[in-house]
Amino acid sequence: MSAKQNFINGAWTAGSEVGQNINPSNTAEVVGEYARADAAQVSQAIAAAKAASASWRYSSPQARFDALDAIGTEILARKAELGELLSREEGKTLPEGIGEAGRAGQVFKFFAGEALRIVGDKLDSVRPGIDVEITREALGVIGIITPWNFPIAIPAWKIAPALAFGNCVVIKPADLVPGCGWALADIISRSGLPDGVFNLVMGRGSVVGETILNSADVNGVSFTGSVATGKHVAAVCSARGAKFQLEMGGKNPMVVLDDANLDVAVEACVNGAYFSTGQRCTASSRFIVTAGIHDAFVAAVKARLEGLVVGDALKAGTHIGPVVDQSQLTQDLEYIEIGKKEGATLVCGGEQVSRDTDGFYMTPALFTNTTNAMRINREEIFGPVASVIKVKDYDEALAVANDTEFGLSAGICTTSLKYASDFKRKSQAGMVMVNLPTAGVDYHVPFGGTKGSSYGAREQGSYAAEFYTTVKTAYTLPV
Ligand code: NAD
Numbered sequence: 001m002s003a004k005q006n007f008i009n010g011a012w013t014a015g016s017e018v019g020q021n022i023n024p025s026n027t028a029e030v031v032g033e034y035a036r037a038d039a040a041q042v043s044q045a046i047a048a049a050k051a052a053s054a055s056w057r058y059s060s061p062q063a064r065f066d067a068l069d070a071i072g073t074e075i076l077a078r079k080a081e082l083g084e085l086l087s088r089e090e091g092k093t094l095p096e097g098i099g100e101a102g103r104a105g106q107v108f109k110f111f112a113g114e115a116l117r118i119v120g121d122k123l124d125s126v127r128p129g130i131d132v133e134i135t136r137e138a139l140g141v142i143g144i145i146t147p148w149n150f151p152i153a154i155p156a157w158k159i160a161p162a163l164a165f166g167n168c169v170v171i172k173p174a175d176l177v178p179g180c181g182w183a184l185a186d187i188i189s190r191s192g193l194p195d196g197v198f199n200l201v202m203g204r205g206s207v208v209g210e211t212i213l214n215s216a217d218v219n220g221v222s223f224t225g226s227v228a229t230g231k232h233v234a235a236v237c238s239a240r241g242a243k244f245q246l247e248m249g250g251k252n253p254m255v256v257l258d259d260a261n262l263d264v265a266v267e268a269c270v271n272g273a274y275f276s277t278g279q280r281c282t283a284s285s286r287f288i289v290t291a292g293i294h295d296a297f298v299a300a301v302k303a304r305l306e307g308l309v310v311g312d313a314l315k316a317g318t319h320i321g322p323v324v325d326q327s328q329l330t331q332d333l334e335y336i337e338i339g340k341k342e343g344a345t346l347v348c349g350g351e352q353v354s355r356d357t358d359g360f361y362m363t364p365a366l367f368t369n370t371t372n373a374m375r376i377n378r379e380e381i382f383g384p385v386a387s388v389i390k391v392k393d394y395d396e397a398l399a400v401a402n403d404t405e406f407g408l409s410a411g412i413c414t415t416s417l418k419y420a421s422d423f424k425r426k427s428q429a430g431m432v433m434v435n436l437p438t439a440g441v442d443y444h445v446p447f448g449g450t451k452g453s454s455y456g457a458r459e460q461g462s463y464a465a466e467f468y469t470t471v472k473t474a475y476t477l478p479v
Pocket residue numbers: 145146147148149150172173174175203204205206208209210213224225226227228229230232247248249250280281380382408453
């Protein structure tokens with residue numbers, strides 16, 4: 001098996017070492033071998049991006065549209081194959097993998113259009129006879145660092161706007177799942193972009209990530225990942241004055257009120273908490289349920305969970321694929337023990353199970369009799385685990401929902417316009433869902449959170465311009 005290479009200054013380049021990409025549904029299967037770049041190669045990629053930036057920042061919007069549109073077209077045409085690769089390396093079910101690949105294609109199509117819609121303002125000066133123009137300019141070189149849980153969609157929603165607004169890119173995908181990042185780079189390499197505009201450097205955070213963060217030639221860093229790494233990104237970038245945006249963890253609440261449609265609530269909760277094996281930053285992990293519907297809700301969720309098939313991500317009929325790797329599985333199982341020790345009742349799931357092939361399989365877990373003070377309700381678990389917190393009324397539900405250091409997504413299931421409207425207004429989250437799962441968003445509108453979940457400008461939609469451009473104000477005295 002020959003290792004897939006890094007893409008630096010328009011050329012495929014071997015790394016200084018090679019890593020194996022393992023299928024979490026079948027650990028005997030090596031999905032592929034992927035080069036790991038060393039610091040010198042990352043510096044070469046950054047230098048190439050800086051050199052290319054001199055002309056790419058002034059490129060025609062048509063050139064940017066053509067490249068991004070071609071990339072989107074190829075991703076959409078190959079979404080079944082890319083989705084299969086995604087499911088094989090990350091463990092999402094095949095329909096989820098294909099859905100995510102399709103989303104990446106849509107994102108490129110959207111930002112192809114955005115390249116044609118870069119707007120500015122023209123105003124009269126307060127001084128007579130002078131014109132004032134406000135324009136958006138590319139930042140320059142963008143360093144992109146992405147997590148393992150959305151291995152094609154997150155790279156897409158950072159690369160596409162970076163290029164659309166005239167930036168050059170150096171991207172480091174997660175070391176655990178480099179396959180989709182590489183496949184995306186392969187498509188991008190054939191899109192007609194000049195050498196150096198787009199660079200892929202795979203490998204470890206401590207080597208590749210650190211070199212990106214610390215380079216004076218990287219003008220902005222777009223990061224998605226854990227809180228701990230995000231805080232480090234913030235410290236390094238602030239110290240050297242680079243622009244940065246962070247998307248990090250969540251502890252997303254889903255409120256279920258007595259007046260909810262029970263079927264809708266159960267579907268939203270089960271989908272939001274457990275699909276994609278609960279490995280979504282927007283996954284619901286706290287079901288905050290009022291007393292009148294509590295027992296019926298718990299019984300219905302339990303019945304639904306017991307009907308879900310945990311298995312090989314690529315097998316037809318699987319509802320929940322494996323956990324991504326051994327260390328994440330160990331962490332998930334540890335939280336099951338922590339919950340029990342804290343006095344929570346494990347209603348179902350939370351067990352490692354075996355299947356035909358060796359993989360990281362775990363049944364979806366539901367806790368009841370929990371309080372919002374318990375660690376299982378305060379710390380991000382990032383697995384198929386959720387808790388029920390019983391509350392007396394809407395006011396208590398809102399207070400509990402907001403009582404968290406995170407603020408990414410929050411949901412409410414209710415048929416009351418009054419409570420839905422109030423929750424939309426008072427929820428301290430960046431995204432609010434009514435009768436819908438906390439996970440699952442559109443690609444043409446902003447994505448991001450508040451409090452400890454996010455920092456900096458929003459991602460996606462037209463709001464992406466805030467991060468990927470800088471604003472210039474020009475004054476002219478026509479003489
Ligand atoms: P992680 O923080 O371990 O890694 C994220 C990326 O940072 C990886 O590419 C990693 O190699 C890199 N990295 C690690 N150390 C680094 C360093 N010292 N310098 C530079 N880069 C470094 O996160 P993960 O485990 O890959 O992803 C899971 C986390 O991501 C969860 O907390 C989840 O909530 C979060 N997430 C957030 C969002 C969001 O939009 N808010 C979306 C998806 C995932």
